Amino acid sequence: MVLIRSERADGREISCNQFLIAKDKDEIIGCARIKELDNCLELGSLVVRPQYRNMGIGGKLVREILIKDKRRPVYLLCLAQMASFYSRAGFNEIDIGLAPDTLKKEYSLVGSKISGKIIVMINP
Ligand SMILES: CC(C)(COP(=O)(O)OP(=O)(O)OC[C@H]1O[C@@H](n2cnc3c(N)ncnc32)[C@H](O)[C@@H]1OP(=O)(O)O)[C@@H](O)C(=O)NCCC(=O)NCCS
Secondary structure, three states, rough: HHHHHHOOOOOOOOOOHHEEEEEOEEEEEEEEEEEOOOOOEEEEEEEEEEHHOOOOHHHHHHHHHHHOOOOOOOOEEEEEHHHHHOOOOOEEEEEEHOOHHHHHHHHHHHHHHOOEEEEEEEOO
């Protein structure tokens, strides 16, 4: 939770079984989750502690949570500059018009809080 707050990641409706965490000894150094919205799945809350970044941990968390949770499709919202990071885990960008309604609402919410181009991606 501290990790999520530190990066202002999505900490709403937390339930432990949605998460995959990465640990170094007893310390949690990264997390990701797949959250169930009304009628779709969203990958989010992806955070790696700053001193552990660029070591492949974030990419591994994304790939592993998709192995653990086989339900599809999984959507995500991210900054456009993150597209290549997520495409390595099998996500493709889609037009917001093709996203489920609940995700469209998220998109408006996130877009109003964050500066920068937000895109929607899907792992089909
Ligand atoms: C995004 C994040 C989880 C990546 O974790 P990580 O352990 O560093 O990931 P990896 O080592 O597997 O991959 C690093 C790659 O992601 C890229 N990346 C990370 N943050 C980026 C950003 N904001 N914009 C563009 N690329 C970014 C790095 O440039 C690097 O690319 P490269 O492999 O081509 O050199 C981590 O930077 C983080 O916690 N950021 C803050 C929270 C956040 O932005 N979460 C994602 C919300 S969509």
